[in-house]
Amino acid sequence: MRRNPWSTLAVLALAQFMVVLDVTIVNVALPDLQNDLGFSADDLQWVVSAYTLVFGGFLLLGGRAADLLGRRRLFLAGLTVFGLASLAGGLADSQGLLIAFRAVQGLGGAMMSPAALSILTVTFAPGRERNIALGIWGGLAGLGGTLGVVAGGFLVDGASWRWVFFVNVPVAVALLAVTPLFVGESRAGSTDGPRTFDALGALLATTGVLALIYGVIRAEPLGWSDPEVIGSLVAAVVLLAGFVAAEARSAAPLVPLRMFRSRSLSVSTVQLGLNGAAFLSMFFLAAIFLQQVRGESAVATGVQFLPMGLAAILGAASASSLVTRIGTRPVHLIGSVLGVAGLLLLTTAGATGGYATELLPGFALFGFGIMWVGVPGQISAVSEVSHDDAGAASGLVSAGYQVGGVLGLAVVNTLSTSLANSRLAEGASVQAALVDAFHRGMLVAAGFAVVNAGLAFAARQRVPDAQELTEAVPV
Incomplete structure (x- = not known):
């Protein structure tokens, strides 16, 4: 049966949209979830971290298993795991169960995403069509992250936090039904190396x-x-x-150690890990700050995050264009500086100030800046590795981004919670303690971005061509 490649792309892009949406949709539900299940400030981060850690930790294994066991087969298996874990997460009645099901969701995502990207790569020949397909893939992934915060707000306010998990179930069922019709099976041949993972x-x-x-x-x-x-x-x-x-x-x-001889790959992995640390920390703390300190509804919180998502989409497009003219190092440096500026602006936000003056500029600058760090990092990561190792390199930096985000969130949340507890012990109000904790968190996240700016000078300058842009897989 001959399948239309664009129908295949539609199925794969919708699945990736769901996986990325799930990273952000949960954030606006955190305060309601915390109140309902009794999470402490320390433990709440595991709702985000359990998913991200398992997703990042098993991405490389998921990609290798897809090549050996069959890409469509693993995609369908991951989709099934993701859908069942989403249903179970929505039904969870304790902290431990919810965190466990979030981890299983991450495993399902780690099976789906690399399998889907591998199918897309073998479906479209190199050149214009693959470039268009990858552009649609990356664009929908970015849109999923942006819309997730708004969708999460409507679901939390209109129903309950459980629906940020339930919403995945009908999408997963529909994709399971149509995937065999529109997506063909493929796997790596025996010439691709040892058939083990x-x-x-x-x-x-x-x-x-x-x-x-x-x-x-x-x-x-x-x-x-x-x-x-x-x-x-x-x-x-x-x-x-x-x-x-x-x-x-x-x-x-999973990670051939010879790849670390590449300075560009090593620096890019750290660079993208720091970028993930700054983003996940800011997003986690800001979602709580907006609702618990400024008293915003979940919907209003999602809407207030929208400019950051739109700025990120503009940042990705402009960085992809500019990097071919001035190279990776200047774009990386400027993006880091913009990220620092955005995070420092957020340290001026109080409990009652205006959104347009205290939050919007910081969100927009930060959203734009992180993509000016991410795009050159993705390009540099594969610039010095062989084509045989390009997939492993992309998987490594994707995993580095996810794991860096979890580590950064652990550090930032620990330092912020410590300050909040100290301020409460001194007699400060809960609102004042949370404001101070948010400001400290933004300062620590800005520190990650400052280190990233320094890495721009350690990274090699690259002026990529169109082919290198195509090989730079979005994280």
């Missing part, structure tokens, strides 16, 4: 990062010298060292 490497990497994040989070209530914190951090070092050793011995490693 590195489950041990994925397990060691994910559990190692999880132990590191847990140690950072527990350091705030327990102290850095507590045996639980020390044990978690030591376990993280051992597990991550084990990951490096496993990759060195594996016949088909």
Whole structure:
């Protein structure tokens, strides 16, 4: 049966739209979710982090499994896991169950996304059609993130926080029904290398990062010298060292260690991780600040985030155009400076000030700036690796972005919560303590962006052509 490639693209893009939307739609539901299930300020971040960590930790394994087991087969399996986890998350009646189902959602996304991108790549030949397809793919992914905050607001205010999970179920069912009709099966041939995948490497990497994040989070209530914190951090070092050793011995490693000989790839992975740390931290704290401090409804919160999403779309388009003229380093540096400026502007926001003067400029500058960091980072990541390693390199920087976001959120939320608790102990009002905590969080996130600006000088200057732009897969 001959399938229309554009119908295939429509199915795949809708699935990616759903996965990206789920990253942002939950944020506006956080205050309602916290009140209903009794989350503490420390534990609430796991609603976001559980999804992001598992998604980032298993992206590489998902891509390799799709090549070996069948791309459509893994896409359908991931879609099923994602849909069932969404249904279960909406029905969850405890903190532990919700966090567990969010992690399963992340696993489903890590199976779906690389499989879908692989199908898209083999469906469209290199050249104009693939460029258009990738543009639509990336555009809809960006739109999903932008619309997620507004859709989440309407669902929370109109029904309850549970519907930010339930909304995925009919979409997943529809996609499961139409995928066999419009998407063909494909897999890597026997000439593509050893037909094995590195489950041990994925397990060691994910559990190692999880132990590191847990140690950072527990350091705030327990102290850095507590045996639980020390044990978690030591376990993280051992597990991550084990990951490096496993990759060195594996016949088909998730991350071939030879790739780290590329300075551009190494710098880009850190660069995009810091970008993720600044974004996820700002987004998490701002959603709580708008609702719990400024008293905005979930819908109003989503609408107030819209300019940031629109600025990000404009930033991606302008960066893609400008980078071919002036190169990656200037765009990276300017984007970092804009991100710092936006975050510093947000530190002036109070509980009662005007949105147009205290929040809008910071949101818009930050949204525009993060894409001016992201686009050159994606291009540089694959600029010095062979075509055989291009997929692994793209997966590595995508995972770096997700894991960097989780680590950054852990650090920022720990420092913000610590300040809030200290201010409350001094007798400050809850509102004043939360304002101070938000300001500290924005300052720490701005610190991530400052480090990113410094990395611009460590990164190599690249002036990419159209082909390199095509190979730079959005994270």
